[in-house]
Amino acid sequence: MNTVQLLLKSLFALASMVEARDPYTGGHLWRVSQFSRLLAENAGLPASDVARIMVGGFLHDLGKIAVPDAILNKPDRLSDTEYAVIMTHPDVGHRLLADHPLADLALAAVHAHHERPDGAGYPRRLASADIPLDARIVGITDAFDAMTSTRPYRKGMPIPKALTIIEENLGSQFDSEWGRRFIVLGSCGELEHIVGHSEPGIPLQECPACGPIVVINRHHEEGSLVYCRHCSGELKVSGSGPTLALTPTGQRGQPDVLEPSVDHELFAELVSLAEACLTQAN
Numbered sequence: 001m002n003t004v005q006l007l008l009k010s011l012f013a014l015a016s017m018v019e020a021r022d023p024y025t026g027g028h029l030w031r032v033s034q035f036s037r038l039l040a041e042n043a044g045l046p047a048s049d050v051a052r053i054m055v056g057g058f059l060h061d062l063g064k065i066a067v068p069d070a071i072l073n074k075p076d077r078l079s080d081t082e083y084a085v086i087m088t089h090p091d092v093g094h095r096l097l098a099d100h101p102l103a104d105l106a107l108a109a110v111h112a113h114h115e116r117p118d119g120a121g122y123p124r125r126l127a128s129a130d131i132p133l134d135a136r137i138v139g140i141t142d143a144f145d146a147m148t149s150t151r152p153y154r155k156g157m158p159i160p161k162a163l164t165i166i167e168e169n170l171g172s173q174f175d176s177e178w179g180r181r182f183i184v185l186g187s188c189g190e191l192e193h194i195v196g197h198s199e200p201g202i203p204l205q206e207c208p209a210c211g212p213i214v215v216i217n218r219h220h221e222e223g224s225l226v227y228c229r230h231c232s233g234e235l236k237v238s239g240s241g242p243t244l245a246l247t248p249t250g251q252r253g254q255p256d257v258l259e260p261s262v263d264h265e266l267f268a269e270l271v272s273l274a275e276a277c278l279t280q281a282n
Contacts, residue, residue: 001271007102008055008271013262015058018065020260022072023212023230024151027198031149033057033270034194035141039182042190049133051274055102056109056134058270060142063093063110075152087122090114105274108132113139118172136175140166140182143174148195150206150213159186159195199266205246209233214246217263227253229260 001009019029036057040050064072067089071082078086093110097103112126112135119127121139131139147162163186170176185191196204198215205214207228214228214235224237226246234251237244 004102005271005275007100008105008274009267011055011059011062011100011102011106012267012270014065015062016262016267017260018062020229021064021069023228025149026213026215027204028145028149029058029061030199030266031145031194031197032060032138032141035144035182035191036137037273038185038190038194039137039141039178042185043178043181052105053109053134053137054270055274056106056113057138057141059093059097059106060109060113060138061089061093062096062106063089063091065096066092077153087114091123108134109138111135113142115139116173117175120172131175136178140174140179144182144186144191145195149204152211156196159191163187199263201241203242203244205244207231207233207235208246208248216244216246218265225249227257229258232258 015029019025033054034057037050037054040053045053064086067085071078071085074082090111090113094107097107097110109132112124112132115121115124115126115131115135116139117128117131119125121131144162144166147165148156148159150156163183166174166179167183170179193200198204198213199217202216202218205216206212207214207230210228210231210233212228212230214226216226216237220226220237222238222240226235226237227233228235232252234249234253235246236249238247239245
């Protein structure tokens with residue numbers, strides 16, 4: 001790998017370790033990254049912009065590394081005080097990335113994805129055109145994935161309902177131009193292969209015993225054993241694609257199999273796509 005590839009991979013790996021702390025957000029970074037890439041490509045943005053926005057989508061929650069587990073994994077809605085802690089993550093992510101050689105690829109999305117056109121967002125209460133393009137896109141795709149994903153206190157909502165909520169909040173919470181474009185994409189069925197998946201062709205699975213997400217990757221096959229990192233239950237994989245299912249074995253995983261793992265193959269694909277876009281731009 002060259003220097004740029006290694007730096008990109010290190011950022012993706014760091015972001016995935018942050019995501020691994022929350023048992024309910026498996027695949028969130030991949031989905032936001034892919035939604036953002038599709039939206040940028042649909043608009044005909046230059047390859048360099050598409051690459052930057054895709055990378056920003058994957059790294060947007062980097063600052064959550066500083067959020068305590070008790071808040072990040074709380075199985076209920078957050079109190080005002082706890083939400084105030086969550087609201088620090090864009091600034092934390094900005095500080096983490098500020099001196100990185102590839103900071104320009106993600107800094108805008110990381111720092112401003114919770115800003116809103118009406119100025120009611122955070123951390124800087126930016127409004128309208130003051131919000132960077134990357135953040136306007138990632139702010140929409142991040143919220144869409146949150147709405148269509150299951151959380152401890154609610155089930156993920158259907159795509160049409162999430163798109164309706166975006167439409168109702170155009171110009172206030174969501175950028176009007178990019179929000180409308182995203183709604184058209186969703187209405188045409190262009191998002192369905194990403195919603196509810198942890199990577200291409202692999203639907204998310206819930207632990208049958210306790211509910212959190214158990215991420216399955218392309219290397220798992222019929223009979224493979226996987227483990228819920230929330231309850232440590234051992235689960236056997238059956239089927240594939242839409243018929244994928246998990247069955248408890250009654251056993252518990254040992255510490256070595258419960259450790260978060262890095263999907264090197266998925267990262268290699270993301271690195272390759274980002275670098276290809278950057279190369280085209282040059």
